Amino acid sequence: EQADKGWSIEGQIAELYKFCDGHADWKVRWVLQDPGYTASNLERPGIHRLLEIVQEGRVDVVVVWRYDRLSRDNLDFPLLLHIFRKHNADVVSATEPAPGTDTPHGEFVVGMIGLMATLERKTIAMRVRMGLRTRAKRGLWHGGPVPFGYAYDATTGRLVPDAAQATVVRAAFEAYARVGRIHEVKEALRRDGATDRRGRPWGVPALRDLLRRRLYTGVLVCGG
Secondary structure (H helix, E strand, O other): OOOOOOOOHHHHHHHHHHHHHOOOOOOOOOOOOOOOOOOOOOOOHHHHHHHHHHHOOOOOEEEEOOHHHOOOOOOHHHHHHHHHHHOOOEEEEOOOOOOOOOOHHHHHHHHHHHHHHHHHHHHHHHHHHHHHHHHHHOOOOOOOOOOOOEEEEOOOOEEEEOHHHHHHHHHHHHHHHHHOOHHHHHHHHHHOOOEOOOOOEOOHHHHHHHHHOHHHHOOOOOOO
């Protein structure tokens, strides 16, 4: 959907270049991106690099696809605007009709856009958590990697035992109940030729995670 509607990172960069080309006196110096990082915090290499460039006074205008690409946090967003203003860098969105941040009115409008992005992010997160809890209460799988020993039935939305893998799970629990040591369980499974989903011999970390998982007691855990 992102690619079809031009929302991919490549599509955003193309729109930004088109926007910058409309300003004869602008020259694109850097293109910064943070693929796979959330804008809910500033722990992103691209944003760190941007702050370095701005604070070194090497850029006049920071052009973003949307203001919430900078930050979707109501504390970080005004901090970024303050840093940019302090170092004489204006911030402009290529897709949102808002005045720049070089006037008090413009700064206020852009700040409100940032607050709305924060509200949107938190509302979406709340709805997702509610949806996951509701699915779990109904006994439906609520997403993520399917645990070893199960397969996902898309028609019912439930986990169903995988006969071959379930045998390995039962063997692991029975062995641990008998010997009480994960290392011995590992050796027992290896002697029996049991492997994980990728066909690899079982290791201690993977076995520890399996034996600690409440799902194998028939309980779906969601959010703790």
